[in-house]
Amino acid sequence: MNLTVFGATGGIGREIVRQALGAGHQVTAVVRDPARLDVTGDALRVVRADLTDPEELRATVRGRGAVLSGLGARSRKDAGVATRLTRTILHAMEAEGVRRLLVVSAGPVGPAPADDGPLDRAARGLVSAILKDVYADLREMEAELARSGTDWTSVRPPRLQDKPLTGHYRSVVGGFPPRGRFIARADVAHAMLAMVDDQGAVKQGVGVAY
Template sequence: MKITVFGATGGVGREVVRQALAAGHDVTAVVRDPARLGVPAHDGLEVAVVPDLTDAQALVPLLVGRDAVISALGAGTNKQAKRSPVTGPAVRAILAAMDRAGVSRLAAVSAAPVGPDVPSDGVIARKVLLPILRRALRDLYADLAVMETAIGASSAEWTVIRPPRLLNKPRTGKYRRVIGANVPDARTISRADVADALLTTLTDPATKNQAVGIAS
């Protein structure tokens, strides 16, 4: 499979690139600073430097002939994310470029608090802890909500992955997954397992046009 990865220098994106190459895929890693990629040279790896991810026309050549797109964009890709939305505007441009390039499959990472509450999590989690978290990171989640709205309104065959707090731990390939809802009692998951989920979903028809909750 030929995959273009946005946000390739972030914690999740770097894992996507590594795992995709290990699985035999051809990867175009879209970056602002190639020195931050941290992935060894590989016959299946192309690194594309793009300073402005909101320029849809500039993204089209990176998508022509590809089978799928993965967006691992998030607040960590830009230190100014709290003051200037990053992910929503970028994904809107990616969707426009996908349409022009004739690419339909998209997997994107979001966050569990953007999704609906899980009734079984209890009153304290739903009425106290989550509201505090959503207020503290309201700009981040607002940006991701804009992204999800744009994806849902697009013609793409999309999947949105919603993880809880991310950890720098090894890939296990063993995590809980709920299609169409968040995972009950979700606390953490490794960035490597989020990457695994993004890649796995590309060939799973059950996840098309669905938000998928994941957690350890």
């Protein structure tokens, strides 16, 4: 499949590019600074682009089977970036008639498992309070997705780790795995690629965790 990846220099985006190439996909990585992308391959095209200009992005999504985004705030001071940049991507996709979009959100944005214990509820509440602005940004991003005409999926991981790909994790469409506290960025990327052709994940938030 011909894929476009935004946020390709981030931890999840880089893994999406690496794993997609390994699976035989054609990949266009859209970045602000190509020098920061250390992934190479004959099927990889790296494009420098202004992520705030939907007209400039149209050529990067034209004719693609799917678009995957690892964009998001890297710290609390970046809150707002997920909504702003995702809105630009949506405009570019809709102008080109490209429908499939998968983005990274966060576990606390979606519903908590009904059987979460006191420790998990307390931890979730603490993290949500500390990262209030970041999660507000992600909720607005998901609202933008819901208002769009795309076949979107929002992937919601818990705390992210820089660990090797395992390919073994739990996923819950419309919810979150009970006691799911961690997941590697590589496995989030794996889950996103696995959901590209999953019709059950279309227009859904999907919780992923170990």
